[in-house]
Amino acid sequence: MNSGSDCGWLDKVEFGGDSYEPDNSFDQYSTMSVTSSLQSQSRSIDPTGDNDYIRFYAQADKNYIFYTEGSTDTYGYLYDSNQNQLTYDDDSGSGLNFRIEYPITSSGYYFLRVRGYSSSTKGPYTLYYKYEIPGGDLITSKSGTLSGTGSTYTFSVSGYPAVTVVMGGNENADFDLYAKWGSPPTTSDYDARGYSSTSFEYFTTSGSGTLYIMVRSWSGSGHWKCWGISGSTNADSGRKTGSLSGTGGTATYSVGGFSKGYAFNSGPDGSDFDLYTKWNSPPTTSSYDARGYSGWAQEIAGPAPGSGTLYFMVRSYSGSGGYATVELIF
Ligand SMILES: [Ca+2]
Ligand SMILES: [Ca+2]
Ligand SMILES: [Ca+2]
Ligand SMILES: [Ca+2]
Missing domain, CATH: 2.60.120.380 (Jelly Rolls)
Incomplete structure (x- = not known):
């Protein structure tokens, strides 16, 4: 056996x-x-x-x-x-x-x-x-003025394998955004670009070393702000555009997600638009998780940590005109 x-x-x-x-x-x-x-x-x-x-x-x-x-x-x-x-x-x-x-x-x-x-x-x-490595940290914040069509401003960040870049600018002009790893971008040589017909542009780009970021006027002049956030997004509301008719006018949107939320917006020079964001209920000017309320129409509101539905509101503190806004969650 x-x-x-x-x-x-x-x-x-x-x-x-x-x-x-x-x-x-x-x-x-x-x-x-x-x-x-x-x-x-x-x-x-x-x-x-x-x-x-x-x-x-x-x-x-x-x-x-x-x-x-x-x-x-x-x-x-x-x-x-x-x-x-x-x-x-x-x-x-x-x-x-x-x-x-x-x-x-x-x-x-x-x-x-x-x-x-x-x-x-x-x-x-x-x-x-x-x-x-988790993202969602604000790693750079720049602002300035472009003097007219074709004018540019270039700056850089280093040490992040992925960067989400957002620009808001004068919505009575059309500014574009370019980025390239390892050397400054041009309009014909770049790793990422945003070139919508608004002055509000954003993208995520991945690479190594130094990331060069260029803001450029495709047409017109005016004020801009540009932000770099580490990492890529896990939720994106998509670009929302519209116009505010005057002081106190608002527009509210939302997106679902979790972790760190940031809202961004863009508006016309001469107006002062502000931005509010809040998890799980629409923000007001007195109830929000983060806000941007500089004297300009371009704002960032965040980081707002949380989960669920993230609302964001663009509001005219003074003035009227077109806006573009987005909520990104990292
Ligand atoms: Ca086994
Ligand atoms: Ca085993
Ligand atoms: Ca543009
Ligand atoms: Ca403002």
Whole structure:
């Protein structure tokens, strides 16, 4: 009865897993080194009921991202070093796989646990992992005057892999916005540009090193402001345009999202438009989460941290004319 072939068959069943096994508990884990570059490990849920515990070191103030790909339906959990569960996910990724994105607030060791969705789940999966530096910080704020068609002003920011650039300008003129990584842009050589028929332009651009930003008058003269926010947006209301007929006139819009919200607007020189933003109810001049109320028609209101529906209101403190506005959430 104890033939050699039986022993071989038993061996195959018991040790069918992957090269990271055994990693079946908090005390018997495998490891991964998480960086800003996307990395992967080829793993399996094998045998059925397999749990894979993976320990990693995480740095504070970064968003850690984990997900699996493949036909094996996985379920993921994140734990701190004391084995307290921080979050879990079932199906946020593609193909019934999990996806976890979690902001780590204190440096230290953490555990990821992967298991099959059901007691009969078995098969290979690929685990992907990386961290991202969260955005949403105001990293530059400039203002000035363009003297006429073709006039420009160029400035730069360094050290951010992605920057969202927003410009508001005199809406009785048409200003445009250009950006290029590594050298100043021109109207024919740039990595990103905004060139609508308004003086309100915005975009996100990714690269490395120094980002040069140029504001330019396509036609007309007047005042401008330009802001750089780190990172890319996770919600964008889209550009809203209209006109305010006089002092006290308002226009209110909204967008859904979470994290840090910023509203921006643009208006005509000679008028003074202000900007208010508030989570989950329309702002008024006395109730808001952030506002911009300089003496100009170009304003920024933010950051406003929160989640849900973010309202933003453009208001004429004095004067009338066309506006352009947007709410961006980082
Ligand atoms: Ca495994
Ligand atoms: Ca395992
Ligand atoms: Ca323009
Ligand atoms: Ca104002």
